[in-house]
Amino acid sequence: MNLLRLSWKNLMADKLSTLLSLLLFALGVGLISLILLINHQIEDKFEKNLAGIDxxxxxxxxxxxxxxxxxxxxxxxxxxxxxxxxxxxxxxxxxxxxxxxxxxxxxxxxxxxxxxxxxxxxxxxxxxxxxxxxxxxxxxxxxxxxxxxxxxxxxxxxxxxxxxxxxxxxxxxxxxxxxxxxxxxxxxxxxxxxxxxxxxxxxxxxxxxxxxxxxxxxxxxxxxxxxxxxxxxxxxxxxxxxxxxxxSPAFEMARLYNMMGQGENLMKLLAIIIMIVSALSIFISLFKSLRSRKYELALMRVSGASPTWLFLLIIFEGIIIAVLGYIIGMIISHGGMQLLSGYLTEEYRYEFSGGIFLPEEGMMFIGAVLIGLIAAIIPAILAFNTNISETLSEG
Amino acid sequence: MIITKNLYHSYDGKNNIEFPDIHLEKGEKMLLLGQSGSGKTTLLHLLGGLMKSKGGEVNIGQTNLAKLTSSGLDKFRGENIGIIFQKPHFVQSLTVLENLLLTQKLGSSKKNVSEIKSILEKLNMSHKLNAKTKNLSQGEQQRVAIARALVNHPAVILADEPTSALDDKNTEEVIALLEQQASEYNATLIIVTHDTRLKERFEKRIEL
Structure with missing residues (x-):
């Protein structure tokens, strides 16, 4: 019964709120990644075709x-x-x-x-x-x-x-x-x-x-x-x-990117709002479950768990949601891109693909883990500070 | 095995609760009697290393609890002290077996499923191995709590009002099991209670 498995079991004990957090997280990640993918592929096609024409x-x-x-x-x-x-x-x-x-x-x-x-x-x-x-x-x-x-x-x-x-x-x-x-x-x-x-x-x-x-x-x-x-x-x-x-191709393309950039920024803003709501959802569900779990936390302390152990237990719950959410989000964006590529190819006669991965998506993984960490940190600190004697005297 | 000297505690820094000295050998059993508010739960928490006293000594074996660092105390507690509470609490997301495996892990014992099975067998609970703890009755939960207290072979078993929520029949059974298991593992047993049903069962008694 290691730490990670226990975190997972705890998440599975409340499937509904875990699912909600997961879905929101995946949606935010998927949206950001999809915007990056479409952008990258369109710009890539454009740049290739400019071919140094003055x-x-x-x-x-x-x-x-x-x-x-x-x-x-x-x-x-x-x-x-x-x-x-x-x-x-x-x-x-x-x-x-x-x-x-x-x-x-x-x-x-x-x-x-x-x-x-x-x-x-x-x-x-x-x-x-x-x-x-x-x-x-x-x-x-x-x-x-x-x-x-x-x-x-x-x-x-x-x-x-x-x-x-x-x-x-x-x-x-x-x-x-x-x-x-x-x-x-x-x-x-x-x-x-x-x-x-x-x-x-x-x-x-x-x-x-x-x-x-x-x-x-x-x-x-x-x-x-x-x-x-x-x-x-x-x-x-x-x-x-x-x-x-x-x-001038350079000047006109800059103008075009600028115009596309407005819509892109709006979409990014939407994705960021979804991410914030998702972080909040992780925070609330951890916080809620912590209140109903304070006796079991105290009990784990009695059985020999250190405060750091409890801290990590809660942090892992946040990070598990973040990592799974990230993976699901990537599946959504790349799958979506693959589906969309048929339509885009039909419409513009340019080939698009869902199989292209960007370095930014690697950065997004780090970002996702950080968000999971931030959402879990306050509940984790509360778990860290569990006063065994007081908690058990109440119950 | 357990020796306390001049132990006292204070929650507000003014009113001290002083406790009588305790001296128990390995395998001895004792009843700690007292009305609510007499400080018996405080004493149990001090003996179990759940909090540190304001003064005096608690020695378990060769170890003075006050001299341990807080992480050292966590480790010591997990390995040497088994505690049974008035209301049994478990990790809700885990089954009976998983809860006991977790206790083994936290108490730095080796993973040993057959040991867990044999303890549950003695407590007549082996059929509930894979049940979620919240689906057990009060009496069953208290038995699993005893199993948890025993699973790491502690030198000391502390029980805080283990029978207050139980009817006469279950009380009789749970106390008999506690005594029997403590003897089997040669562990020192202290039962804190105000339950007069238990009064005559133990020779050694301290009244607070």
């Missing part, structure tokens, strides 16, 4: 929308920009490199991107099967696309206009899969790549050759600068002197 240039509109659409492919384009103007920017002495993007079509919910192989290089993508696109109407598909749509090399399909299924461009030549990319956890996985000419060909009404280079348009362009001066000079120049819009 500036995104698109049509006038919301800069955040340009970023979300061009980098993360989760919003709609603000419009198009003339290729001629975009090419003008590429010649600016501070620009090191540029990547053009032509968007606007999709196939069964996966977006088709007209661009150059530089885009694949940017995310360090590798070809798993076949090769990258070369000719017009060749496509290379990301690993998630290939998996979900069961596409193989040589398969053909018609894209549809916009991002919903329906308006197929079936009067045109079909796209032909010439390559499949290896999965690398970036935005590449859920995109279909082809060259700009293919996108133009699909959209030009009758006779792709008739439109001159002067009238060609692209959706947006990634810019990479030679040095930090580019970030200082070019956004202002573009926004003031052209009818294009410059969007």
């Amino acid at each position: 500036l995104v240039v698109g049509a006038k509109g919301s800069p955040l929308q340009i970023i979300l659409c061009s980098i993360f492919h989760i919003d709609f384009p603000t419009g198009n920009i003339p290729l001629k103007q975009a090419n003008g920017l590429k010649r600016h002495p501070l620009v090191k490199k540029a990547i053009d993007l032509s968007l606007g079509d999709s196939y069964k919910g996966f977006r088709i991107v007209g661009t150059t192989p530089d885009y694949i290089q940017l995310y360090e993508g590798e070809v798993a099967e076949g090769k990258l696109w070369e000719k017009t109407f060749d496509v290379t598909v990301g690993s998630t696309v290939a998996k979900n749509l069961e596409l193989k090399l040589g398969d053909t399909f018609h894209g549809s206009h916009g991002y919903a299924e329906g308006m197929e461009h079936d009067e045109m030549d079909p796209f032909r899969v010439t390559g499949i990319l290896a999965s690398n956890g970036t935005v590449l996985d859920q995109l279909i790549f082809t060259n700009k000419e293919s996108v133009w060909a699909v959209h030009d009404s009758h006779g792709a050759d008739s439109i001159s280079i002067d009238d060609r348009e692209i959706t947006s362009m990634f810019l990479f600068f030679k040095n930090r001066m580019g970030n200082v000079q070019l956004p202002r120049m573009i926004n003031e002197n052209t009818d294009m819009q410059a969007a």
Whole structure:
């Protein structure tokens, strides 16, 4: 009959209040952990996909929308920009490199991107099967696309206009899969790549050759600068002197995190309140049970238990609830994340997982044990101070 | 085995309760009689090391209780003194067996289930081994309390009004068991009581 087992037996003697404390504790831990998990995974996806892009240039509109659409492919384009103007920017002495993007079509919910192989290089993508696109109407598909749509090399399909299924461009030549990319956890996985000419060909009404280079348009362009001066000079120049819009990924993401942070803080506050209530619940149930157990505490002293022994007995009761609550909370958050990942993947075409554990969760364990300790400390001190003679004389 | 000298105690620092000297050999039995308020429970708590006296000596074997540190006293009590109270209290979340195992552990005895079983056998309680203590009758609880007092083979057994809540039949049985077990373990037995039913049973008596 060791100390820990006795603490456990005591907890089990009042299952209802133990269950209540446990549930509250697990709920608080689970909520905090879930917030951390979602946050971490979203930010992780975002950071990976920023890939050192210094500036995104698109049509006038919301800069955040340009970023979300061009980098993360989760919003709609603000419009198009003339290729001629975009090419003008590429010649600016501070620009090191540029990547053009032509968007606007999709196939069964996966977006088709007209661009150059530089885009694949940017995310360090590798070809798993076949090769990258070369000719017009060749496509290379990301690993998630290939998996979900069961596409193989040589398969053909018609894209549809916009991002919903329906308006197929079936009067045109079909796209032909010439390559499949290896999965690398970036935005590449859920995109279909082809060259700009293919996108133009699909959209030009009758006779792709008739439109001159002067009238060609692209959706947006990634810019990479030679040095930090580019970030200082070019956004202002573009926004003031052209009818294009410059969007800085770093700045827009900071703005987005800030907006998300408000909701996140509210959730965290809620979780902290639950934790406090849970600590209070542990305290009250220990305190209550201590009053009905004062004779047995005195009796254990008579049988040879030291005050420290009784102190630890009560402390362990608090810590057992904290540790079990933590474990249940982790099961709730990671299980919940796993359930949620199906929905999130469906909605954003990003992969989420309940199997990722964060260092913060290790810190939370220490925090949980501390809360159990704090909730139990006053009852434990009372147990420590049990006056045997007085208590037994009363009864 | 138990020797007290000039023992007195005071709760408020002014009014001293003085106790007659006690001298008992190993295996001797004694009745401590007195009306409520005469200080007999105080004396029992002093003898059992549940509190320290204001003055005088309590010696059990070779040990002067006043010279022990408080943790030393806890240990000494667990190993050498078995106490039976007027109202038996147990650890409610545990069964009879678990309560006795806990007593073995606290009294630094080795875990010994067969010993517990044989004690309960003698007390006619072996069928209640795995019962929760709160489901036992008063008489049964008092028997388990006796088992608890015996389980670590103490040199001294102290009983505080062990029969006051019992009817005549149970009183007779419980006292007989106490005497018999104390003899068997060769333990010194002191029974504190105001129960006149017991008066004639013991040769050695001190009246407070």
